[in-house]
Amino acid sequence: MENKGISQAVIGRLPRYFRYLGELKDQGIERVSSQELSDIMKVTASQIRQDFNNFGGFGQQGYGYKVEYLYGEIGKILGLDQTHNLIIIGAGNLGQALANYMNFERRGFLFRGIFDNNPALYGRRIRDMEVLPMKELSSFVRENAIDIAVLTIPKNCAVEVAEELVKEGIRGIWNFAHVDLNVPPDVQVENVHLSDSLMKLTYNINRYETHYDA
Amino acid sequence: MENKGISQAVIGRLPRYFRYLGELKDQGIERVSSQELSDIMKVTASQIRQDFNNFGGFGQQGYGYKVEYLYGEIGKILGLDQTHNLIIIGAGNLGQALANYMNFERRGFLFRGIFDNNPALYGRRIRDMEVLPMKELSSFVRENAIDIAVLTIPKNCAVEVAEELVKEGIRGIWNFAHVDLNVPPDVQVENVHLSDSLMKLTYNINRYETHYDA
Structure with missing residues (x-):
């Protein structure tokens, strides 16, 4: 876009x-x-x-x-004078860390819910929110006017979940899954590919030492 | 650089x-x-x-x-044919999540240790590593030939810790602290400013809707 x-x-x-x-x-x-x-x-x-x-x-x-x-x-x-309803999809290590670590409210992001497909996590409280099952995702997004979904799920299910979110009218996806999502132009995606970033670091370390013989 | x-x-x-x-x-x-x-x-x-x-x-x-x-x-x-000794500094939510979530070994990153300045965390095991106190950082980096440090600490201490790492010969810093580090040209920094990335997403949502009246 x-x-x-x-x-x-x-x-x-x-x-x-x-x-x-x-x-x-x-x-x-x-x-x-x-x-x-x-x-x-x-x-x-x-x-x-x-x-x-x-x-x-x-x-x-x-x-x-x-x-x-x-x-x-x-x-x-930057759109920070508006509030945005945000959910996290994937209550694993990264999803939980983002829920606890990001100071979402400070910038007008209202943390509304967290979802997972692992029944062992259902009902567990993360930053005062119960983990909800994935089958409730669609209706939740629609009924709570969710604007932004944070994807911290494995890449093999991310594409499908993104399609579901698009269908329910999501406006933006903050994507941590290691896959490039294909969404229509009215849905914005911002990727955080952590391992890509770490590889860029090793490239720069390597390249510097090749060129400058450090 | x-x-x-x-x-x-x-x-x-x-x-x-x-x-x-x-x-x-x-x-x-x-x-x-x-x-x-x-x-x-x-x-x-x-x-x-x-x-x-x-x-x-x-x-x-x-x-x-x-x-x-x-x-x-x-x-x-990308330098992935070599191994890199890596430590995490900051055993809070994000540091713990990265330790558990990233498949470091797959790309030749050897997870060697995790540090924090919170005594309540000392000795706690994260991915089979005991959290070590910050005062052991310098000697650890030197003695274990640490190449890469992942910074998941608050911005007010990140600059000082980065200086300490540089002094001990670190080659790369993967920086999650919300501050731009100033290091000599032989040290590579790759920033992951998560809140910047989220703001970029709201910018694009906002801008799209202003222009296209979605």
Whole structure:
């Protein structure tokens, strides 16, 4: 899914801007120049200005950006001024960890339920939610207006579950299953392929040592 | 850290090629054309050829690629023909989940230990490893020739721990802490900022609905 005109690279940097601006805000800093932001974020000032120009610019150059305003605007662009109903599918190690570890509510994600197909887990409480059986998934998604499903299930069932979610009107899938999902363009998918990320790390270790003979 | 000539975008696709080729191999498929690979992976055939040309090409066009050979070669490029000694720092929800969930050994990652600064966790066994106190970290990294550290600790201590690891000769950091680490160029960092990824998802949901009025 392409978003008109704005590259995924720019979009990928927005949460990082948001994170840094949140820190400046927490420190009570009111204004920041693109040069200062550039120094903190290790991105060129011209890159920052270019990125912000995609969204109308946000502030006067030379005079700097108002931190709180900029933080709020980027938050809105990221959709964080809205709440999203979220469920986790897969109550194994990773699903449980995400339920407990992610501070979902802080960003407007309302954790509504967790599902698994292992009867041994049914009824077990994870972050105050009972694990529900998969056969209740469809009706639950529909009746609770679930926007986002987090998939932490094995790849061999992920494709089928994604199809079921699409049918029930899911808007986004945060996919940790090691498979690329095929969904219609009105459903957004963000993949977190952890082993791909770890392989990228070993590539860079390896390549560095080949080239620089470290 | 830039790797001479090869962009991080190409590098980012390598694990995905590796994953798909592994599946073809498991299915007993011996040869695949760039067109077939293109159909499975939803990347253009010309993109595939361009990507592979960065590494010498791998096979005859028209005739197709030998799956097992290509899988092996890409594995070598990714450094997966070598073993890496790995530790996890942070035995909270996420650290424990990664220890239990990731099939580290399958790709040559040898899980050597897990550390935390919470005395309540010391001695607790996670995937057959006792949680060790942070004060043993430096000597452990040195004495066990640890290559890779997985950081699943809060951001306020991640920077300091990364410095300690660098001093002890770590080669790579797989960073889940919500902070960008500053390390010398001979240490590779791969970030997994989970909340950034979730924000990217809401951005895409939001943007899609603004543009297409879904």
